Amino acid sequence: GAGVSQSPSNKVTEKGKDVELRCDPISGHTALYWYRQRLGQGLEFLIYFQGNSAPDKSGLPSDRFSAERTGESVSTLTIQRTQQEDSAVYLCASSLDSGGSNYGYTFGSGTRLTVV
Amino acid sequence: LAKTTQPISMDSYEGQEVNITCSHNNIATNDYITWYQQFPSQGPRFIIQGYKTKVTNEVASLFIPADRKSSTLSLPRVSLSDTAVYYCLVGPLSGTYKYIFGTGTRLKVLA
Numbered sequence: 388g389a390g391v392s393q394s395p396s397n398k399v400t401e402k403g404k405d406v407e408l409r410c411d412p413i414s415g416h417t418a419l420y421w422y423r424q425r426l427g428q429g430l431e432f433l434i435y436f437q438g439n440s441a442p443d444k445s446g447l448p449s450d451r452f453s454a455e456r457t458g459e460s461v462s463t464l465t466i467q468r469t470q471q472e473d474s475a476v477y478l479c480a481s482s483l484d485s486g487g488s489n490y491g492y493t494f495g496s497g498t499r500l501t502v503v
Numbered sequence: 504l505a506k507t508t509q510p511i512s513m514d515s516y517e518g519q520e521v522n523i524t525c526s527h528n529n530i531a532t533n534d535y536i537t538w539y540q541q542f543p544s545q546g547p548r549f550i551i552q553g554y555k556t557k558v559t560n561e562v563a564s565l566f567i568p569a570d571r572k573s574s575t576l577s578l579p580r581v582s583l584s585d586t587a588v589y590y591c592l593v594g595p596l597s598g599t600y601k602y603i604f605g606t607g608t609r610l611k612v613l614a
Contacts, residue, residue: 391546422604429590430547430604443601478546491537491592492602494546 389413391495393479399501400469408464408498412481419462420492421454422478430478436462469502476500507591512609521578523608525591528572536567536574539590541607547590551576578610586612 392411400406412419421433432446436456447453451469456462466473476499480492508526515521527536535554539547551558553565553574564577578585590607 420601429606432601432603435601480546491539491549491552492547494548496544497546499544 391479391481391493393477393495393498395498396496397499397501399503402471402502403468405465405467406469406500408466408477408479408500410462410464410479410481410495412460412462412479413493414460416481416483416493417459418482419456420480420482421462421464422480423448423475424478424497425475433464433477466500469500471502474500474502506603507593507605509589509591509605509608511606512611514611514613515581516613517582518580521581521585521610521612523576523578523589523591523610524573525576526573527591527593530571530593531595533595534593535596536565536571537592537594537602538563538565538576539592539604541588541590547604550589581610581612583612583614586610 391413394409398406417438419436422430423433424430434441434444434447434454438459439456451467454462454464476497478494478497480494482492535552537552538550540550541547551560551563551565553567555567555571558565566575588607588609590604592602594602
């Protein structure tokens with residue numbers, strides 16, 4: 388597609404439930420990134436993918452968080468047994484993996500997760 | 504990872520030129536400087552990118568001195584719609600790179 392698409396745009400879930408957040412990157416972008424943004428704060432890095440592999444999972448806050456990517460395309464971020472502190476906007480971005488000039492990341496509009 | 508420092512917030516009035524300076528004292532030789540803009544309820548959006556001297560596009564100008572230890576984003580004649588958070592980041596272009604976004608500079612444009 389023309390941009391990075393995330394779904395759902397909003398998700399309200401009960402504490403303890405599992406949620407899946409989806410990201411469709413720009414076609415041909417080999418790198419994909421997940422960030423979390425709490426209200427009024429900056430972006431917190433979670434994980435990134437090069438192709439279908441995740442070389443850096445250092446930002447995942449706990450083992451309740453996991454992510455996968457298939458077909459060098461769609462990525463899913465899964466949060467198990469959600470807690471109230473998981474409430475945030477989850478942003479996905481993709482980028483070209485190539486030498487030379489590029490235009491950095493292209494972000495989606497995010498999924499606003501509210502845990503009640 | 505090059506660390507950046509920028510003001511937490513700035514206020515300006517419509518029609519004024521706004522300059523936001525970012526410090527990046529330990530920038531590496533192959534690092535570029537990139538600025539993003541984020542409106543409420545949206546993901547950050549690329550504004551401008553440069554390596555040295557001056558870069559200008561339809562949105563902004565980026566000034567980078569010879570030592571590259573800082574950079575200044577210049578927004579000409581701001582309007583209310585330029586109210587946003589502006590992030591300064593440094594990193595290489597080639598390959599994948601994990602950009603670290605700080606809290607950015609919250610620009611508020613007043614009427």
